[in-house]
Amino acid sequence: MHLVQILLPLADNKGRRLDGAVYARVRKELSERFGGITSFTRAPAEGVWKEGGHTSHDDIVVFEVMARELDHAWWERYRADLERRFEQETIVMRAIRVEML
Numbered sequence: 001m002h003l004v005q006i007l008l009p010l011a012d013n014k015g016r017r018l019d020g021a022v023y024a025r026v027r028k029e030l031s032e033r034f035g036g037i038t039s040f041t042r043a044p045a046e047g048v049w050k051e052g053g054h055t056s057h058d059d060i061v062v063f064e065v066m067a068r069e070l071d072h073a074w075w076e077r078y079r080a081d082l083e084r085r086f087e088q089e090t091i092v093m094r095a096i097r098v099e100m101l
Contacts, residue, residue, distance in 0.1 A: 001066055001067070001068060001097070001098050001099070001100055002066070002067045002068075002069075002070050002095045002096065002097055002098065003064055003065075003066055003095065003096045003098045004064065004065050004066075004067055004070075004075070004093065004094070004095045005062055005063070005064050005093065005094050005095075005096070006026070006062070006063045006064075006082070006091065006092075006093050007060045007061075007062055007091065007092040007093075008023065008026070008060060008061050008062075008063065008082070008086060008091065009058045009059070009060055009086060009088060010058070010059040010060065010061060011058070011059065012086070012087050013087060013088070018086065022085060022086065023039070023041070023061065025085075026063060026082070027039060027063070030063065030065050033065075034065040034066065034067055036065070036066070037063060037064065037065050038063070038064045038065075039061060039062070039063045039064075040061060040062040040063075040064075041061045066098075067095075070095055075093060075095075078093075079091055079093050
């Protein structure tokens with residue numbers, strides 16, 4: 001089993017807050033494909049990173065789904081689609097192998 005996490009920004013690159021409909025669409029797509037989703041949206045997390053001597057930050061929400069198998073090609077296409085929708089150079093997606101207890 002794998003836990004897939006998607007880190008989505010709350011604002012576009014110009015600092016404008018994104019419409020809630022974009023997140024609702026992601027929730028619907030993932031819950032239909034994987035049978036459920038957990039979204040951490042109430043208290044945004046803050047991402048901080050250094051790039052070329054400049055420190056950047058984003059307020060983010062995290063979406064998680066559980067998947068028995070990882071279809072890497074599907075996830076790569078989905079990430080590219082999200083990057084277009086959210087107007088981001090990169091959206092972080094990560095998969096963690098988990099053991100159900």
